[in-house]
Amino acid sequence: MTRKKIDLSVDFCGVKFNNPFLLSSSPVSNSAEMVANAFEAGWSGVAFKTLNSDRVRIVHPSPRMNPYHYGSKRLVGLQNVEQISDRPLKDNLLDFLYLKKNYPDRVIISSIMGFSNEEWAYLAKASEDNGADMLELNFSCPHMTVEGSGHKVGQANHLIEKFTETVKRAVSIPVLAKMTPNITDMTEPALYAKQGGADGIAAINTVRGISQIGLDDWTARPKVAGIGAISGTSGPAVKPIGLRFIADLAKCEQLGLPLSGQGGIETWIDALEYLLLGSTTLQVTTGIIHYGYRIVEDLIEGLSDYMAERNIERVADLVGKALPTLQETDKFDLDRQGTAHYDVERCVGCGQCLVVCNDSAGQALEWDAEKRRPRLIEDKCLSCMVCSFVCPVTDLITYKEQPKNWQRQETEVMGKDLEGQLKLEVCK
Amino acid sequence: MNKSASFKSMTKGFGLDQAMAEAERCLLCYDAPCSKGCPAATDPGTFIRKLRLKNITGAIRTIKENNILGGACGVLCPTSRLCEKECCASGIDRPIEIGKIQRALVEHSWARNFQVFETPELRKGKVAVVGSGPAGLSCAAELAREGCRVTILEARPEAGGVIRYGVPSYRFDLDFLARELADLKTLGVEIQCNVSIEGQGGAEKLLQSGYDAVFLATGLWDTLRLKPDSGELKGLISSIEFLASLRDQRFQQVSESLAGKSVAVVGGGSVAMDCAEAAAKLGARDVNLVYRRSFSLMPAEKEERIEVLDAGVHFHLLNQPVDFVSNAEGQIQGLKLVRTRLGEPDASGRRSPEAIPDSSWVLDADLVIEAIGNQARSESPHWYPNVQVDSLKLIQSDPSTGQTSVAGIFAGGDIVRGPALVVEAVQDGKVAARGIVEYLAGKDV
Numbered sequence: 001m002t003r004k005k006i007d008l009s010v011d012f013c014g015v016k017f018n019n020p021f022l023l024s025s026s027p028v029s030n031s032a033e034m035v036a037n038a039f040e041a042g043w044s045g046v047a048f049k050t051l052n053s054d055r056v057r058i059v060h061p062s063p064r065m066n067p068y069h070y071g072s073k074r075l076v077g078l079q080n081v082e083q084i085s086d087r088p089l090k091d092n093l094l095d096f097l098y099l100k101k102n103y104p105d106r107v108i109i110s111s112i113m114g115f116s117n118e119e120w121a122y123l124a125k126a127s128e129d130n131g132a133d134m135l136e137l138n139f140s141c142p143h144m145t146v147e148g149s150g151h152k153v154g155q156a157n158h159l160i161e162k163f164t165e166t167v168k169r170a171v172s173i174p175v176l177a178k179m180t181p182n183i184t185d186m187t188e189p190a191l192y193a194k195q196g197g198a199d200g201i202a203a204i205n206t207v208r209g210i211s212q213i214g215l216d217d218w219t220a221r222p223k224v225a226g227i228g229a230i231s232g233t234s235g236p237a238v239k240p241i242g243l244r245f246i247a248d249l250a251k252c253e254q255l256g257l258p259l260s261g262q263g264g265i266e267t268w269i270d271a272l273e274y275l276l277l278g279s280t281t282l283q284v285t286t287g288i289i290h291y292g293y294r295i296v297e298d299l300i301e302g303l304s305d306y307m308a309e310r311n312i313e314r315v316a317d318l319v320g321k322a323l324p325t326l327q328e329t330d331k332f333d334l335d336r337q338g339t340a341h342y343d344v345e346r347c348v349g350c351g352q353c354l355v356v357c358n359d360s361a362g363q364a365l366e367w368d369a370e371k372r373r374p375r376l377i378e379d380k381c382l383s384c385m386v387c388s389f390v391c392p393v394t395d396l397i398t399y400k401e402q403p404k405n406w407q408r409q410e411t412e413v414m415g416k417d418l419e420g421q422l423k424l425e426v427c428k
Numbered sequence: 429m430n431k432s433a434s435f436k437s438m439t440k441g442f443g444l445d446q447a448m449a450e451a452e453r454c455l456l457c458y459d460a461p462c463s464k465g466c467p468a469a470t471d472p473g474t475f476i477r478k479l480r481l482k483n484i485t486g487a488i489r490t491i492k493e494n495n496i497l498g499g500a501c502g503v504l505c506p507t508s509r510l511c512e513k514e515c516c517a518s519g520i521d522r523p524i525e526i527g528k529i530q531r532a533l534v535e536h537s538w539a540r541n542f543q544v545f546e547t548p549e550l551r552k553g554k555v556a557v558v559g560s561g562p563a564g565l566s567c568a569a570e571l572a573r574e575g576c577r578v579t580i581l582e583a584r585p586e587a588g589g590v591i592r593y594g595v596p597s598y599r600f601d602l603d604f605l606a607r608e609l610a611d612l613k614t615l616g617v618e619i620q621c622n623v624s625i626e627g628q629g630g631a632e633k634l635l636q637s638g639y640d641a642v643f644l645a646t647g648l649w650d651t652l653r654l655k656p657d658s659g660e661l662k663g664l665i666s667s668i669e670f671l672a673s674l675r676d677q678r679f680q681q682v683s684e685s686l687a688g689k690s691v692a693v694v695g696g697g698s699v700a701m702d703c704a705e706a707a708a709k710l711g712a713r714d715v716n717l718v719y720r721r722s723f724s725l726m727p728a729e730k731e732e733r734i735e736v737l738d739a740g741v742h743f744h745l746l747n748q749p750v751d752f753v754s755n756a757e758g759q760i761q762g763l764k765l766v767r768t769r770l771g772e773p774d775a776s777g778r779r780s781p782e783a784i785p786d787s788s789w790v791l792d793a794d795l796v797i798e799a800i801g802n803q804a805r806s807e808s809p810h811w812y813p814n815v816q817v818d819s820l821k822l823i824q825s826d827p828s829t830g831q832t833s834v835a836g837i838f839a840g841g842d843i844v845r846g847p848a849l850v851v852e853a854v855q856d857g858k859v860a861a862r863g864i865v866e867y868l869a870g871k872d873v
């Protein structure tokens with residue numbers, strides 16, 4: 001395949017980005033020295049580490065992060081209690097000027113958090129005056145040590161509206177509201193942000209969680225001088241939650257704002273999923289904490305090749321494309337049923353399918369102990385597909401739809417001869 | 429590390445992280461083929477699953493309760509033809525490195541001081557175990573766990589049998605052995621070293637001197653001779669002598685005497701490989717290994733053969749030694765060889781070597797190590813005159829109980845099987861222990 005240069009640029013709230021990939025606001029975007037390296041690597045923009053107005057002194061707890069490992073797979077998730085930027089506002093703004101001067105084609109989104117109405121306006125204005133192309137209002141940090149801030153704001157709809165309104169009045173650049181997932185329905189606060197004048201929504205910030213308890217000290221991690229806390233979880237472990245909230249926002253017609261998706265993006269496939277559910281830009285932190293800025297090369301190349309192979313011209317043509325088929329479960333056609341299908345030729349004989357089918361499904365497999373091969377009794381198969389999840393050979397077990405009149409066997413009843421002892425009234 | 433230090437200790441195995449990463453490749457098979465492949469039922473299918481589910485203490489317990497020498501087996505077993513042979517992961521890419529996982533778990537138990545065994549109350553019967561090799565150790569441990577009072581009687585100064593005095597220390601070192609033997613102490617097994625059970629009926633007399641049962645596990649400690657009538661020659665040494673000298677007070681002297689010498693090793697089995705590799709590692713100028721068949725027909729494990737080649741040993745295949753060449757003082761100077769070619773398969777199924785006429789030549793050698801096979805000590809049948817032995821002086825015993833032709837006397841390991849494996853000796857020890865417990869119950873001891 002000769003490589004066609006794919007244009008990955010997107011328009012987001014009227015601002016042009018060379019590609020959809022941005023650093024999200026976090027340690028990966030803490031200073032211009034770092035961000036410059038990220039720009040060199042290929043990131044199209046940055047949501048700079050959340051600015052603070054110097055009125056409240058910010059001190060990061062120590063230590064401030066903890067990994068969530070799965071077996072020997074590292075960093076499936078990340079836990080952090082980091083605060084907003086602990087740098088003087090002036091230093092951050094000088095860094096903006098530096099970046100704007102040296103990387104004029106990249107986008108600076110200034111993430112801000114005020115502790116009063118005036119502070120929100122002050123930070124917004126200072127950002128705009130020093131080169132920020134956009135603002136991101138941090139309504140969503142779940143572990144601020146300053147009371148009543150962070151996601152406490154993001155859980156109070158009237159405050160969202162008020163602070164957004166204040167900021168919008170102070171500046172003319174586009175404003176994003178960054179939402180917390182630590183609520184039931186994100187469309188509600190998002191609508192308040194819209195009411196306040198927000199031009200777009202960023203989601204998700206970290207999910208409140210606990211990644212680990214020390215078994216010797218019975219204390220949650222990270223342990224800060226003997227104290228643990230419920231705090232923000234990020235990374236691949238939270239991707240399903242991030243995708244769900246993005247889809248909710250995208251499907252909300254009343255909202256109709258462009259979205260900046262994030263939460264667990266590491267590969268171009270994760271990125272594409274966020275696009276297909278309605279994100280226009282994509283932000284990354286934990287993926288960079290795990291692998292470094294270099295992953296942007298694979299995000300760009302992977303997405304470009306995917307688009308080239310399918311003759312998709314613009315990223316915008318992918319945005320929201322998975323939404324039409326995303327429905328409530330009551331829309332399922334329950335008359336159409338199927339079963340697993342085994343390509344036994346490729347089987348290596350481990351029998352994991354047998355174990356899980358027996359212990360968590362339909363007992364639909366017979367086992368040839370001599371040859372070490374499974375055989376599916378089709379009309380006992382529940383089509384749960386758990387066997388395919390554990391089978392080590394990819395696509396050996398696939399889903400096969402059965403004809404319309406096909407019938408599944410009833411599940412075995414063990415107590416048939418105990419009918420006399422049955423206590424059951426008809427449900428009225 | 430200097431040469432003698434690296435000769436004396438094993439290379440590091442997997443750490444726990446590596447073991448876990450390897451365990452993650454395991455398919456956690458139903459009716460696991462690896463478990464069926466272990467002669468001593470060490471049950472890798474189960475201990476790998478336990479490791480995967482972070483039940484590390486449970487994994488260690490599974491190994492050690494099934495195989496008291498689980499660590500030694502993890503190091504020494506030819507896994508590619510045992511547990512790893514039928515491993516389903518081969519269908520994906522390659523077998524799980526079960527031996528390495530097993531060793532890592534056992535070493536981890538030492539690092540974190542996890543005790544699998546408690547000291548049992550010993551009240552059943554009194555049993556003498558003759559020989560402290562793998563078979564004897566395994567039988568003793570199993571009997572102690574069953575509550576028997578066990579005394580191991582060992583002729584040599586220290587316990588372990590071949591894994592103490594045969595296998596070179598860079599493959600299995602003293603420290604590892606000592607840690608593995610600590611479990612026997614916990615189990616209350618008494619080991620008496622420097623006690624040789626010999627002389628007419630020596631072993632059978634144990635039954636009259638307070639022991640309710642006897643387990644014979646004396647192994648094979650005579651070397652087959654190329655020319656039994658060749659008399660004393662300086663520079664001619666048996667594999668048993670050579671290897672044992674590397675593991676006792678003679679080490680310094682022997683290793684110094686090898687420097688700059690040309691050594692010939694005769695044989696194509698595992699023992700020959702150990703002799704040749706050890707000689708090369710200790711600085712012999714040339715080590716020539718002489719074998720009468722081809723490379724692929726060598727009885728030694730493939731991994732061993734490659735390792736020995738790698739150590740710089742020269743292989744002289746298709747060459748049959750016919751005589752020693754010595755000078756007037758009786759000092760070996762070389763080995764007379766004839767070239768062979770492969771003819772029809774023999775009883776072992778391998779094509780047999782046929783001498784090529786007029787092809788003899790002399791390979792120079794200052795030292796010749798004979799490693800063509802180990803056999804029962806020639807006088808051993810006298811130690812137990814009523815116990816049935818075969819033409820090779822191997823003891824005849826019931827494979828399901830270890831019982832010999834004499835009531836109360838059981839046997840296992842190499843002295844029953846002929847040259848076999850550590851893990852098979854372990855299994856024989858377990859089987860005989862069960863046989864003995866049943867026998868004692870029948871006798872109402």
Ligand SMILES: Cc1cc2nc3c(=O)[nH]c(=O)nc-3n(C[C@H](O)[C@H](O)[C@H](O)COP(=O)(O)OP(=O)(O)OC[C@H]3O[C@@H](n4cnc5c(N)ncnc54)[C@H](O)[C@@H]3O)c2cc1C
Pocket residue numbers: 504505506558559560561562563564581582583584587588589590591594595623624625626645646647648649671698699702802811840841842843847848849850851853
């Ligand atoms: C050089 C060499 C390398 C080997 N390498 C491996 C390997 O890598 N992996 C593997 O699985 N197997 C290997 N084997 C084989 C394995 O070591 C044996 O199968 C195993 O040790 C047999 O155990 P055993 O208990 O039957 O006998 P042994 O280990 O031979 O132990 C017998 C013990 O009995 C003692 N004894 C003998 N006679 C008397 C007596 N009259 N009174 C008191 N004590 C007595 C001996 O001193 C000895 O300690 C190797 C063998 C050799 C020779």
Ligand SMILES: Cc1cc2nc3c(=O)[nH]c(=O)nc-3n(C[C@H](O)[C@H](O)[C@H](O)COP(=O)(O)O)c2cc1C
Pocket residue numbers: 024025026027049050065078079080081082083084085111138141178204205206233234235236238262263264265283284285286287
């Ligand atoms: C250590 C750390 C610090 C963070 N600090 C901030 C912050 O100051 N402001 C903010 O808006 N989000 C902050 N976040 C949230 C990230 O910007 C991002 O929204 C979240 O981690 C989910 O994306 P990910 O899975 O790619 O990390 C932080 C995340 C981490 C891990």
Ligand code: SF4
Pocket residue numbers: 342346347348349350351352353354372373374387390391392393396397
């Ligand atoms: S899980 Fe897959 S490879 Fe394993 S037995 Fe079943 S079909 Fe075969």
Ligand code: SF4
Pocket residue numbers: 350453454455456457460461462463472473476514515516517523524526
């Ligand atoms: S056979 Fe291999 S893959 Fe299967 S359980 Fe054993 S080690 Fe794991």
